[in-house]
Amino acid sequence: xxxxxxxxxxxxxxxxxxxxxxxxxxxxxxxxxxxxxxxxxxxxxxxxxxxxxxxxxxxxxxxxxxxxxxxxxxxxxxxxxxxxxxxxxxxxxxxxxxxxxxxxxxxxxxxxxxxxxxxxxxxxxxxxxxxxxxxxxxxxxxxxxxxxxxxxxxxxxxxxxxxxxxxxxxxxxxxxxxxxxxxxxxxxxxxxxxxxxxxxxxxxxxxxxxxxxxxxxxxxxxxxxxxxxxxxxxxxxxxxxxxxxxxxxxxxxxxxxxxxxxxxxxxxxxxxxxxxxxxxxx
Amino acid sequence: xxxxxxxxxxxxxxxxxxxxxxxxxxxxxxxxxxxxxxxxxxxxxxxxxxxxxxxxxxxxxxxx
Numbered sequence: 001x002x003x004x005x006x007x008x009x010x011x012x013x014x015x016x017x018x019x020x021x022x023x024x025x026x027x028x029x030x031x032x033x034x035x036x037x038x039x040x041x042x043x044x045x046x047x048x049x050x051x052x053x054x055x056x057x058x059x060x061x062x063x064x065x066x067x068x069x070x071x072x073x074x075x076x077x078x079x080x081x082x083x084x085x086x087x088x089x090x091x092x093x094x095x096x097x098x099x100x101x102x103x104x105x106x107x108x109x110x111x112x113x114x115x116x117x118x119x120x121x122x123x124x125x126x127x128x129x130x131x132x133x134x135x136x137x138x139x140x141x142x143x144x145x146x147x148x149x150x151x152x153x154x155x156x157x158x159x160x161x162x163x164x165x166x167x168x169x170x171x172x173x174x175x176x177x178x179x180x181x182x183x184x185x186x187x188x189x190x191x192x193x194x195x196x197x198x199x200x201x202x203x204x205x206x207x208x209x210x211x212x213x214x215x216x217x218x219x220x221x222x223x224x225x226x227x228x229x230x231x232x233x234x235x236x237x238x239x240x241x242x243x244x245x246x247x248x249x250x251x252x253x254x255x256x257x258x259x260x261x262x263x264x265x266x267x268x269x270x271x272x273x274x275x276x277x278x279x280x281x282x
Numbered sequence: 283x284x285x286x287x288x289x290x291x292x293x294x295x296x297x298x299x300x301x302x303x304x305x306x307x308x309x310x311x312x313x314x315x316x317x318x319x320x321x322x323x324x325x326x327x328x329x330x331x332x333x334x335x336x337x338x339x340x341x342x343x344x345x346x
Contacts, residue, residue, distance in 0.1 A: 097305050097319050099298050099334035104345075132323055231298070231336055231346035267329040 039151045039281030045142060045158075045257075047277040049109035051090040051124040065090040066126065069143025071180070076139050078260055079184035079192040084139035088259075089129045091272075093122035095230045098131050101166030102270040103229050107239040109275050113159050116210045117238030125163070127272035130170075130263040137195070139183060142257040142276070149282045152250035156280030158257060160273050161239040162204070164221065165229030168266030171220040172273075174244050175199035175258040183258035188249065195262045196220055205240035212241060239274065246278065285339035293337040298344065300332045307338050316342055 016022065048070075052061055064087040066072050072087040096102030106123025108115075128138040150156050162172060175192045176199075179185035183192050183199075192198040199219050206216040208227065221242070228236035249255055257278070261271040285291040296309045298318075302325055305318040315338060323329055338344040 097321065098329060099300065099305075099332055131321070131329055132327060228346075230334070231344060233345060267327070267332075 039153065039155070041155075041279065042150070042282045043277065043279050044145050044147065044150065044156075045276065045278035047109060047275050049106075049124060049275050051126045051274075052092065061090040061092040061124075063087050063089045063129070066140065070141065072138075072140045073181075075181070076141070077182035077184045078137050078139055079194055079198065082137070082184075085136040086128070086133055086138045088126050088138055088140040090124065090126050092124055096127060096129065096270045096272070098267045098270065099230060101130075101169075101230060101268040102127065103163040103165065103226075103239065103272055104231055104233060104237055107161040107163075107274040113241060113243075117161060117205070117240050118210075119233075119237070119239065123274075125272050125274035127163075127270050128261045128263060130269040130271075131267045134263055134265045134269075136263050138261045138263070138271075140259040141180070141183070142278075144180065145255045145257065145278060146253055147246070147249050147251060147255055147280075148253045150246075150250040151281045152247055153281060154245070154247050156246040156250050156278070158200075158244040158246055158276070158278050160242050160259075160276040162221065162242050163226055163229060163239050163270075163272040163274075164224060165226035165237070166224055166266075166268035166270060168264040168269045169222075169224045169271065170262045170264040170269055171196065171222040172202075172271050173199045173220045173260045174202055175260065176246065176249055176255055177258065178252065178254045178256070180256055183260060188252065188255070190249070192258070192260060196222075199258075199260070200244045200246075202242050202244055204242040208236045208238075210235050210238050246280070250280070283337075285341060285343050287343035288339060288341035291339040291341050291343075293339055293345075296336055296338045296344075297333040298336045298346075300329050302330060307336070307342075307344055315340070 108120035
């Protein structure tokens with residue numbers, strides 16, 4: 001197919017209106033799509049690889065320790081009148097404590113979104129410790145994000161790496177609100193509405209190919225994903241990448257992204273995330 | 283097989299075990315090699331006495 005750049009000597013990219021209707025980026029008329037306007041690549045949330053809380057490495061990691069600006073409170077709302085039951089736990093590296101669940105170590109943060117899911121020694125991550133915490137809700141949110149100048153050109157994305165190994169894994173979801181205390185706030189229309197519904201669609205690696213060649217999309221990642229972990233260095237134990245399209249949130253001046261997990265009924269259910277970042281263009 | 287961590291040590295068969303008091307690495311005769319971490323899990327929970335087969339080195343490296 002030829003690349004049509006002009007119609008009647010007018011560059012398609014310069015067309016502002018057609019029949020008095022705004023011809024916006026990515027709009028399609030008669031099969032001709034206006035290419036998205038390129039902006040300046042921008043990081044809206046710097047990749048979070050160090051989960052050591054306000055003290056950084058060397059301090060005591062554990063239940064409720066999260067970096068400055070992040071929040072994991074049991075007083076925060078998941079949806080409706082339902083509040084969180086448990087805090088997420090920061091881990092300074094290595095396995096989670098229970099056998100048969102969790103990763104071998106944190107994701108290798110030198111591996112970008114075009115990299116792979118290998119772990120690296122003594123690398124932080126954050127997770128839900130489900131020993132003795134069955135059928136509980138865990139809620140974690142990012143610092144406030146400002147998308148005022150973000151372009152609505154389909155580049156605004158949340159990326160994170162996840163590890164869900166164990167015979168009794170619950171689920172993992174992502175929501176966006178303009179409330180700092182509620183993942184159920186409906187103002188932005190990207191909120192949780194139940195344990196299994198609402199929030200943003202997650203596109204995630206769904207097999208052990210370790211290269212993103214196979215993906216699925218859903219509002220929850222549910223059940224065991226990795227088929228190895230907790231001491232295994234095989235490719236089957238590698239972390240997997242998840243991406244969330246935030247295009248609808250471009251222009252919003254105050255956004256919080258929420259990570260929610262509901263545990264299942266056994267100790268082999270640790271849900272872990274690492275290397276969380278938000279990128280786009282201005 | 284040599285330990286990939288300390289290089290000079292060898293990997294032995296053992297178990298990663300959850301006892302009433304802690305998570306620990308034991309040999310195949312359940313002799314303590316080292317304690318990984320203590321916990322406060324109740325005695326009636328299914329995790330107590332759960333074990334995973336591992337290979338360990340006395341340098342405290344272990345793998346599944």
